[in-house]
């Protein structure tokens with residue numbers, strides 16, 4: 001009974017993630033969804049700025065604090081380990097849904113292009129989301145979003161973290177998912193002030209969050225990850241500068257990395 005309940009919890013968390021992911025595409029690209037980055041009631045500039053910064057900060061804090069190994073050690077004394085990842089995914093989706101709901105549009109066009117340039121930027125936008133989705137399978141999509149953990153628990157099997165991966169785009173950059181997000185957030189034919197704020201803050205957050213993620217990955221993988229840092233650029237294929245990496249890392253070395261053992 002408990003196993004089934006955990007499985008249902010994980011499936012619901014995954015379903016919510018997937019709906020939120022699809023909504024995010026519509027939100028950022030102003031497609032289909034009832035409330036997008038440039039739609040809804042406007043407010044005075046300062047109010048919109050404060051509300052939007054607060055929403056993005058809430059996501060950043062929830063997403064990064066809950067991903068730290070120290071937090072996970074404490075948290076799994078309260079939440080069963082099999083449900084930890086699903087809970088993380090569930091809360092991330094809820095905070096994102098809050099952001100979509102309460103986001104204040106900020107009118108004013110920063111740039112606008114038409115014709116072939118608009119088509120190219122739209123194609124790049126979808127390419128970015130595609131890069132995110134496809135490369136989530138490269139490091140184990142179902143583990144990343146908690147489904148594998150609840151399935152293993154349901155079957156009475158102990159969960160084995162998938163370990164370090166260097167396939168698909170991970171051969172070219174160390175953080176394809178974040179690269180995909182950055183492309184999707186910046187590639188737009190019409191860049192509003194609100195959209196620009198979103199792109200700037202999320203890109204800055206990604207650059208900071210990756211420092212923590214890499215520090216944790218070095219902590220778990222040690223020399224193996226440092227070697228990866230030396231060989232593979234952080235975000236821009238074939239370009240080591242300015243995000244080349246090669247930072248010094250923690251002392252604890254282990255044989256595998258996963259979203260349960262490392263960090264966002």
Ligand SMILES: C[S@@+](CC[C@H](N)C(=O)[O-])C[C@H]1O[C@@H](n2cnc3c(N)ncnc32)[C@H](O)[C@@H]1O
Pocket residue numbers: 135139144163164165166170174175176177178179213257258259260261262263264
């Ligand atoms: C949301 S994913 C983002 C991964 C990566 N930062 C990216 O942008 O593609 C975060 C999880 O991926 C895991 N991860 C990062 N690089 C990895 C790799 N090369 N192999 C396996 N897992 C990795 C980390 O353990 C972390 O928990």
